[in-house]
Amino acid sequence: MKKKRPSLKDIAEVLNVSTTTVSFVLNGKGKEKKISDELIAKVEAYLKEINYKPNLVARSLRTGSTRILVFMVEDISNHFFSKVGRLIEDISYKNDYRVLFCSTENDLKRTQDLIQVFHERQVDGFIIVPPPGIQEDIENLIESEMPVILFDRKIPEIDCDYVIINNFEGAKNSTEHLIDSGFKNIAFITIDLDQVQMHDREAGYIAALKEAGLTPNILKLPYNTSTVGSSRETMKEFINNSKDLDAIFFATNYLSQSGLKGIHQIDTQLIDKLGIVSFDDSGFFEMYSPTISAFAQPVEDMAENLMRIMFQKLKNKENAKPEQLVLEGTLVKRESSKAKVV
Amino acid sequence: MKKKRPSLKDIAEVLNVSTTTVSFVLNGKGKEKKISDELIAKVEAYLKEINYKPNLVARSLRTGSTRILVFMVEDISNHFFSKVGRLIEDISYKNDYRVLFCSTENDLKRTQDLIQVFHERQVDGFIIVPPPGIQEDIENLIESEMPVILFDRKIPEIDCDYVIINNFEGAKNSTEHLIDSGFKNIAFITIDLDQVQMHDREAGYIAALKEAGLTPNILKLPYNTSTVGSSRETMKEFINNSKDLDAIFFATNYLSQSGLKGIHQIDTQLIDKLGIVSFDDSGFFEMYSPTISAFAQPVEDMAENLMRIMFQKLKNKENAKPEQLVLEGTLVKRESSKAKVV
DNA sequence: GTGAAAGCGCTAACAG
DNA sequence: CTGTTAGCGCTTTCAC
Numbered sequence: 001m002k003k004k005r006p007s008l009k010d011i012a013e014v015l016n017v018s019t020t021t022v023s024f025v026l027n028g029k030g031k032e033k034k035i036s037d038e039l040i041a042k043v044e045a046y047l048k049e050i051n052y053k054p055n056l057v058a059r060s061l062r063t064g065s066t067r068i069l070v071f072m073v074e075d076i077s078n079h080f081f082s083k084v085g086r087l088i089e090d091i092s093y094k095n096d097y098r099v100l101f102c103s104t105e106n107d108l109k110r111t112q113d114l115i116q117v118f119h120e121r122q123v124d125g126f127i128i129v130p131p132p133g134i135q136e137d138i139e140n141l142i143e144s145e146m147p148v149i150l151f152d153r154k155i156p157e158i159d160c161d162y163v164i165i166n167n168f169e170g171a172k173n174s175t176e177h178l179i180d181s182g183f184k185n186i187a188f189i190t191i192d193l194d195q196v197q198m199h200d201r202e203a204g205y206i207a208a209l210k211e212a213g214l215t216p217n218i219l220k221l222p223y224n225t226s227t228v229g230s231s232r233e234t235m236k237e238f239i240n241n242s243k244d245l246d247a248i249f250f251a252t253n254y255l256s257q258s259g260l261k262g263i264h265q266i267d268t269q270l271i272d273k274l275g276i277v278s279f280d281d282s283g284f285f286e287m288y289s290p291t292i293s294a295f296a297q298p299v300e301d302m303a304e305n306l307m308r309i310m311f312q313k314l315k316n317k318e319n320a321k322p323e324q325l326v327l328e329g330t331l332v333k334r335e336s337s338k339a340k341v342v
Numbered sequence: 343m344k345k346k347r348p349s350l351k352d353i354a355e356v357l358n359v360s361t362t363t364v365s366f367v368l369n370g371k372g373k374e375k376k377i378s379d380e381l382i383a384k385v386e387a388y389l390k391e392i393n394y395k396p397n398l399v400a401r402s403l404r405t406g407s408t409r410i411l412v413f414m415v416e417d418i419s420n421h422f423f424s425k426v427g428r429l430i431e432d433i434s435y436k437n438d439y440r441v442l443f444c445s446t447e448n449d450l451k452r453t454q455d456l457i458q459v460f461h462e463r464q465v466d467g468f469i470i471v472p473p474p475g476i477q478e479d480i481e482n483l484i485e486s487e488m489p490v491i492l493f494d495r496k497i498p499e500i501d502c503d504y505v506i507i508n509n510f511e512g513a514k515n516s517t518e519h520l521i522d523s524g525f526k527n528i529a530f531i532t533i534d535l536d537q538v539q540m541h542d543r544e545a546g547y548i549a550a551l552k553e554a555g556l557t558p559n560i561l562k563l564p565y566n567t568s569t570v571g572s573s574r575e576t577m578k579e580f581i582n583n584s585k586d587l588d589a590i591f592f593a594t595n596y597l598s599q600s601g602l603k604g605i606h607q608i609d610t611q612l613i614d615k616l617g618i619v620s621f622d623d624s625g626f627f628e629m630y631s632p633t634i635s636a637f638a639q640p641v642e643d644m645a646e647n648l649m650r651i652m653f654q655k656l657k658n659k660e661n662a663k664p665e666q667l668v669l670e671g672t673l674v675k676r677e678s679s680k681a682k683v684v
Numbered sequence: 685g686t687g688a689a690a691g692c693g694c695t696a697a698c699a700g
Numbered sequence: 701c702t703g704t705t706a707g708c709g710c711t712t713t714c715a716c
């Protein structure tokens with residue numbers, strides 16, 4: 001970056017041709033622009049020889065496109081998001097786009113900062129898991145004709161593209177599965193966040209219990225990364241105080257993970273007496289003992305649709321009617337939700 | 343990005359001043375350049391009014407600096423790497439740098455591609471966990487005066503900055519801890535990769551056993567992400583065939599995770615009979631039942647040193663003598679390595 | 685105190 | 701078929 005890298009102009013001088021010619025060859029437009037085969041060969045040979053790397057910053061300034069997409073999720077180390085992220089990255093690669101990942105931590109300020117930074121850097125599109133309060137920034141982004149797709153959750157007030165799953169159905173199915181396994185006192189542990197997907201999961205849980213004539217038992221934990229420890233304490237208290245509790249349905253995979261740790265701390269044997277299902281799968285669940293049942297989101301499906309919509313928006317900048325996809329997930333039944341032999 | 347965002351020039355026109363003036367105000371150089379207070383105020387007011395966002399691509403082209411750093415690790419979803427990544431990101435933020443994360447998957451081709459992409463995009467520096475075979479590309483990078491720091495492992499042939507830990511000592515301590523807990527038949531499960539840090543861990547394990555008069559029992563798994571399942575089968579076979587085996591020391595946290603799953607599949611009770619220590623900590627280990635002991639790398643220490651060296655290199659582009667840091671880790675003793683009551 | 689203008693490296697319309 | 705040239709939006713030197 002210091003030892004001045006050769007520029008197109010330098011190359012043109014050395015080869016005694018114009019920068020145009022070099023540029024065309026570089027971009028594979030030689031044939032199209034009817035540059036003679038030998039000239040093409042000569043230029044290509046030289047480019048290879050000096051291992052020329054075009055300055056993409058300059059190119060971007062000129063073309064207005066960076067071929068960079070941003071995938072902005074709550075926490076990229078979460079199994080669900082990182083899985084979708086990897087799939088998206090692969091599809092993008094094949095289409096010559098790069099993907100930048102980042103974690104919002106569901107924090108408004110941080111997300112606004114990230115959006116601004118990437119917007120200023122002229123990225124070509126955003127896939128965002130929106131934190132609460134981000135509505136206006138998203139609207140501004142769309143306003144400025146930036147391709148934006150919401151993911152995992154929508155913002156009801158904005159009429160834009162999104163890909164989410166049917167949270168209500170998923171939660172209902174999961175709860176019904178526990179009921180079918182014979183559990184009677186099924187608790188729901190969730191996060192106290194005013195977000196649609198959380199409300200839907202709760203509603204699904206309640207609906208299933210109602211239909212079966214059972215009573216809901218809900219614990220809402222405050223959302224705050226800094227108090228993971230204290231929310232585990234709350235969970236432990238809750239579990240201890242819920243007499244006759246025989247099963248728990250966790251609203252997210254990180255709650256399950258924290259909850260499992262709490263359960264283990266209460267009593268090493270407790271886990272074998274409880275029915276467990278988690279919303280969202282996790283690599284961890286397959287490894288745990290017992291293996292943990294989970295309602296898995298259709299990650300491939302989501303990634304494919306996300307990218308299909310994105311490429312479409314990238315092509316037709318004109319705002320087509322927003323695509324709003326609600327996909328279905330799958331309940332992965334593992335050991336933790338099997339009927340207990342009494 | 344389409345509805346042409348206002349440029350410096352547009353603003354200058356509207357305000358009837360020159361672009362220079364606007365630029366100076368924008369960059370806080372108003373005072374320094376002796377622009378009148380009222381003009382500064384006027385420009386600032388307008389900038390705020392239209393919520394002006396400078397085009398950073400253009401700025402980068404001009405300044406040659408993007409204020410972007412790249413953190414390139416084997417797998418960003420690995421607890422160790424993501425933890426260091428987060429710390430680095432925080433430090434960078436405070437110094438007005440952004441960090442891009444990416445996973446090499448230890449794949450040479452992929453890493454070369456990533457290095458090229460980011461180099462072309464004029465990032466300001468690299469922190470890299472080098473995959474095998476990348477030596478030449480790293481040399482080229484350094485050659486072109488790009489700040490580069492190796493992390494987690496070094497490349498013996500290159501005399502450059504790096505921050506690693508004492509793998510030999512860590513492995514030796516971990517093994518000794520198992521010996522102290524009374525285990526006699528301690529196996530070492532590792533990856534068959536020709537990398538210094540793996541050799542060192544193996545050597546540490548062997549040294550500890552030798553000193554205690556015990557016999558090494560080593561399983562080397564092929565490195566290949568696509569065969570996670572089959573390597574677990576290999577582990578299971580190995581565990582079944584190692585008669586009298588009473589403890590396992592895993593060379594990395596992902597091996598431990600896969601191994602734990604295998605152990606659980608062999609026999610639900612087996613885990614309680616085995617002593618386990620893992621090299622590298624993982625969030626998972628605290629949650630597992632039993633909790634898993636691990637040799638934890640000093641993540642804060644690493645992040646701080648990494649960034650200290652990076653900022654130093656960013657300032658003095660002239661190649662100072664490379665800093666080569668070997669830090670010490672800590673053994674976190676949990677349930678899995680406690681002496682078994684017989 | 686402020687402005688004009690050069691130029692970062694690249695692309696692409698337009699000439700020839 | 702190939703070259704000339706005008707910017708993309710910004711920073712910064714130099715002049716007024």
